Amino acid sequence: DTAVSQTPKYLVTQMGNDKSIKCEQNLGHDTMYWYKQDSKKFLKIMFSYNNKELIINETVPNRFSPKSPDKAHLNLHINSLELGDSAVYFCASSLGGRGHTEAFFGQGTRLTVV
Amino acid sequence: AQSVAQPEDQVNVAEGNPLTVKCTYSVSGNPYLFWYVQYPNRGLQFLLKYITGDNLVKGSYGFEAEFNKSQTSFHLKKPSALVSDSALYFCAVRDSGTYKYIFGTGTRLKVLA
Numbered sequence: 001d002t003a004v005s006q007t008p009k010y011l012v013t014q015m016g017n018d019k020s021i022k023c024e025q026n027l028g029h030d031t032m033y034w035y036k037q038d039s040k041k042f043l044k045i046m047f048s049y050n051n052k053e054l055i056i057n058e059t060v061p062n063r064f065s066p067k068s069p070d071k072a073h074l075n076l077h078i079n080s081l082e083l084g085d086s087a088v089y090f091c092a093s094s095l096g097g098r099g100h101t102e103a104f105f106g107q108g109t110r111l112t113v114v
Numbered sequence: 115a116q117s118v119a120q121p122e123d124q125v126n127v128a129e130g131n132p133l134t135v136k137c138t139y140s141v142s143g144n145p146y147l148f149w150y151v152q153y154p155n156r157g158l159q160f161l162l163k164y165i166t167g168d169n170l171v172k173g174s175y176g177f178e179a180e181f182n183k184s185q186t187s188f189h190l191k192k193p194s195a196l197v198s199d200s201a202l203y204f205c206a207v208r209d210s211g212t213y214k215y216i217f218g219t220g221t222r223l224k225v226l227a
Contacts, residue, residue, distance in 0.1 A: 004157075031213055041152075041202060043217040055213055090157060092215075100146050100165040103215050105157040 003027050006091050006106040013081055014114055021076045021109045023091030031055075032074035033092040033103065034066060043090070049074055050096070081113045116141045118207045120218035127195045128226050135190040135221045137205030147188040148206040148215070149179055158204060164188060175199070195225045 004025045013019050025032065033056075034046040048056035049068040063079040074091060091106040117140045127133045139145055146165055150158040162173025169181045179190045190203060205218040 033213075033215075041220050043158075043204065043220075045214055045216075048213050050213060092158075094213075094215075100163070102148055102160045102163055104160065105150075107157045108155075 004106040025093040029093035037088040118218040
C-alpha cells in the first residue's frame with residue numbers, strides 16, 4: 001500500500017522531447033508538491049497544489065507545467081527537455097497548509113536527458 | 115525568509131557511539147521543524163518533528179532531536195549509532211501558515227563498523 005507513488009521511476013529521454021511524470025497519493029491529503037533534487041542532493045520546491053488550486057509556483061521555466069485533476073493526483077509535464085532538467089523529481093503530499101503536519105514523499109523519478 | 119542550515123556535509127561516527135547531526139533555522143514566526151532521512155535511490159522518510167512543547171522530541175528508529183529556541187537549533191541525535199543509520203539526513207522548516215517545506219542542504223552520515 002504505497003502512500004505516495006510516482007511513475008515512472010526512471011525516465012531517459014532526448015533533448016527536445018516532451019515527457020510527463022505522474023503522482024498519486026492515497027493518504028487523503030489535500031496538498032501536493034513537486035520537488036527537484038539536483039546532483040548535489042539539494043531539494044528545491046517547484047510547485048504545490050491545495051485542493052486542486054496552484055498555491056506555490058517557484059521560479060520554474062514555463063516548460064514545466066503541473067496539473068492536478070483531483071486532490072489525489074498531481075502530474076508534471078515538461079516540454080522541450082534540456083540537459084539541465086536531469087535530476088530526481090519528488091512528489092510529496094501533506095494535510096493542509098497547517099505548519100505542524102509532515103509531508104510524505106514518493107520514491108522519486110530519475111530523469112536523464114541525453 | 116525562512117531557512118535552515120546544516121553546517122556539516124558529512125558526519126562520521128563509529129558504530130555504537132552517539133551521533134549528532136546539526137541544524138539551525140531562521141523563521142519569522144513559530145518554527146515547525148522536521149527531520150527526514152534519505153537512503154540511496156529512495157525517497158525521503160519522515161523521522162520526527164517539533165511543533166511545540168517538550169524540547170526533546172523522539173522519533174523513528176531511536177532518533178531524537180533537541181529544540182533550542184535561544185540557539186535556533188534543532189539537532190538530531192541518537193545514543194548509539196548503527197551501520198544501517200548511514201544515509202543522507204535533511205532538516206526542514208515550515209513556517210506556520212505556509213505550505214512550503216524548506217530543506218537544508220543535507221548531511222551525509224557515515225557509521226563505521
